[in-house]
Amino acid sequence: MFKPLLRGLEDAIQGPDASVKRVVSVSEELVGTLKSKDQKLNDELTVIYNNCVKGVDEEVIFLEALTRLIPFVKEPDVWKDRYLGICIDSAGLDLRLVDLATKLIQSMMSVDLARQLIGKYLDTTTSLEDTSFEQSEQDRFRRLNIRLIVGEWAKEHIQDFSATACDFLPTNELGMLVLIQAVFGEPWDLQVDSLPLFDAVVKLLDSEKPEVKECALNVVCVLSPLVLNATRTQFESLCAAFIRLTESDTDYMRLGSVLYAVDPKRFLTVSEEKLGSKFEMVLGRLKLHPSLIRDRSVDDAYTAQMIRQYVSENAQPRGVALERLLEDYGHLFSKDEEKENSSDSLQFLQREMMILNNELGFSEYARFSLIREHKKNDTKEIRLVVDLPKVQSLVPLESREQSTNTTQTTPLLQSNQRLRNENQRLMDQVDLLKSQVDDLQAQLAETKKSVDPLQEELSQLRNQAILLQQTKTLLEEKLDAAKWNSTETLAVNDADESEKDQLTKEIELANKQHSQLVAQMTLQHRKEMAEMEAELAALRLEKRQQTNKILKQQKLNFQTKLNEYQRAKEVLEEELREKDDKLLVLGSTQPIKIPQTSIPRPIGGYDSGTNLYKADETATWTKFNDQNNTIHSDSSSQATERPPTSSGLSFSIRRHADSTIDTSSISVKGRGGIQNKSKLKM
Structure with missing residues (x-):
């Protein structure tokens, strides 16, 4: 059974000598057992997580095991929701x-998760x-993650x-x-016969938005080496797009390089x-x-290589125009001292934008900038004021004060703000939604106003139908009366018969037209x-869904933050x-300046999703570790312990490392209190 192996995994994570190698070996043994017996894990991993994971080190060891056991978990959505936020933010x-966590999410990737x-x-x-x-930098x-x-995931699927x-693509073209x-930017050693995405991007070359057209051109350049057959199929439309691009300010030679590498003779003829x-x-x-020299075609691999070479030589594909980036991030470099160090402000901005375009470097920049912003809250100096009543007569001391550390509450106040x-x-968002609801209600009222005339017209048509029906009944009654009153002679008057036939046809035609008109109006x-x-x-459902979503999100956010506070x-x-x-048991003769060297810890205890800094909780108080309240600090002096005298007096004399310094007036501490060293020379 796999239960003993699970208990062994729990002991390996929670034990005092926990190590990654031991956890990995136990996990691999457990994976082999699960494969051979075809058994699944239920809630055992959740129990191990709740019992063993108390900090980031235990969670790292737990993840080493979870990444190997995740294929055997029936409901992996719990772990996906737990670690997806860590991967993204x-x-x-x-x-x-x-x-x-990223490795775990990549092993769980599917179409739904990708969406x-x-x-x-x-x-x-x-x-x-x-x-x-x-917020934009976050x-x-x-987006980078x-x-x-x-x-x-896209490389394999x-x-x-x-x-x-x-x-x-239709709902958010530019993004x-x-x-x-970004996904297909790196060269892939892959060939695909057909790709629907390539055909959709080719259609965007005719877009009226210049930024969409620019990005679509870049995507065509990076996708064409992967879909050479589709590029040859779309050659006519791509040539037409190239001709249109030559009349604009777009760098059209990127697309021209692709077409030239695929079919040079045809491209030169069309151009x-x-x-x-x-x-x-x-x-x-x-x-x-x-x-053109060999008079024969080259293979697809060499064609793909030539496309990348020709495109890179003519123009490097860009995600967004440099001017757009300068508008978005120009305020980052608006300091006067930075502009003075640069000969040309535009060159300086361009150089900085090249640094920002390097996404891997930018991720570390964003990460450490957030850390520096958090450290700015703890810049005050801490002074400890201690009262020693036993030596009050010998050394004048400051009055006892209640030490309060206001810097500890500063992050909490800022979080409240x-x-x-x-x-x-x-x-504000709720007010905006209310205004939108009012607009929709106004539109609904206008729609009702437009419907009222149609209803009145339908009522009139119904009245006309009733009138025509009454007329038809009256005519039929007259016809029957005339038929029964003509019993005086057996001869049939041809004139009366023709008149009756004509009247009957008119009635039938009127009834038919009226029925058609009524049917059309009723259907419409x-x-x-x-x-x-x-x-x-639809409007009522949308309004209700938006309201419920906002209220649920607000309630969840407020409850979470209330618990954190x-x-x-x-x-x-x-x-x-x-x-x-x-402070009450600390012994000192002077206030001690203790710089705050520990990294600030997050508010609310441990949570790996929000734990920005990992620090030793006892780092600040490492210097106060003696049972006799003796202060240990780095000093150039040396202490020597003398054996007890015949009277039972035991004391220590601290000698300075510099022999030129006179230590005769140095006070020492023994059982009888602080004594002068010169009086103790025996």
Whole structure:
């Protein structure tokens, strides 16, 4: 059975000599048992996590085992929800934890999870103008992590990624194109016969938005080496797009390089016919293609290599124009001292933007910038004022004061302020939604006003139908009366018979026209009423869903933050009590300046999802570790212990390392209190 192995895994994680190697060996043995017996894990891993994981080190060891056992977990969504946030928002967290969590999520990747990640990626690109600088940098760091995870999955499931990207492309063209370019930016040694994503991107070359057209051109350049057959199929449309690009300010030679590498003869023929005078300039920027010399085609691998070479020589594909980036991040470099160090401000900004475009370097920049922002809260100096009543007559001391550390509560106050700001932002969103609901109600009232005339017209048609029916009945009665009154003679009057036939035809024609008109009006009215009812139901459902979603999110956020503040309050009160107790027993003759060297810990205890700094809790008090309250510190002096005298007096004399310093007046501490060293020379 695998239960004993699970208990062994729990002991390996929780034991005093826990190590990664031991946990890995136990996990691999457990994996072999599960494979051979075809058994599944239920809640055993959850029990081990709750019992053993008390800090980041235990969680790292637990993840080593979980990454190997996750294929045998029936409900992995619990662990996916637990570690997905750590992979995406990993700034300030332990790098070991982030790497293992990312490895776990990559092993659990599927089409649904990829759609979820892409949705989170696109959500951070919808409101770039309304977010603060700190929030925009955090979103940029999250997008980088999502691109890395999705990119690794796309290398093994390119068709699934293509289908998923095609679903998101119509709703968010620019954001999805940037993601596709980042995923396929590195050269892939792969050839695909057909890719629906390539055909969808080719259609975007005709977009009216210049930024979408620019990004679509970049994506065509990075996708064409992977889908050479599709590129040859779309050659005519790509040539037409190239001709249109030559008339704009876009760098059209990137697309021209792709077409020239795929079919040089055909491209040169089309360019000479369509471009006219510009053909000489295009021809001057092209290299000699090998197939023009050998008069035969080259293989696909060499063609893909030539596409990348020609595109990189003519123009490097860019995700977003440099001017757009300068507008977004220009305020980062607006300091006067930085501008003075640069000969040209534009060159300085361009150099800085090249640094920002390096995503891996930028991730570390964002991570440490958040750490520095958090450290700014603890810049005050701590002074400990201690009262020693036993030596009050010998050394004048300062009055006893209650030490309070205000720096401990500063982060909590700032968190309260951030919470109030977030609450205000949510209230603004609620007001906006209320205004939208009012607008929808106004539209509904207008729709009702437009429906009222139709209902009146339908009522009039019904009245006309009733009138025609009454007329028809009256005519039929007259016809019957005339038929029965004509019994005086057996001869039939031809004139009366023809008149009756004509009257009957007119009645039938009128009835037929009226029936058709009534049917048409009734059908039209039913369609309009059905459409309006469907629209009203959709509006009510959307309003109810938005309201419920906002209320649930607000309640969850407020409850979570309230719990965090309660825990933070308890931790702070406990720390203050411990410090007060230590201050009462601490022995010193002067106030001691203790610099705050420990890394600030997060409020609310341990949580690997928000634990920004990992530090030893006893780092601040390592110098106060003697039972006799003796202060140990780094000094250049040396202490010597003398044996007890005949009277039982035991004392120690501290000699300075520098022999030139006179230590005759140095006070020493013995059983009889502080004595002068010169009086103790015996």
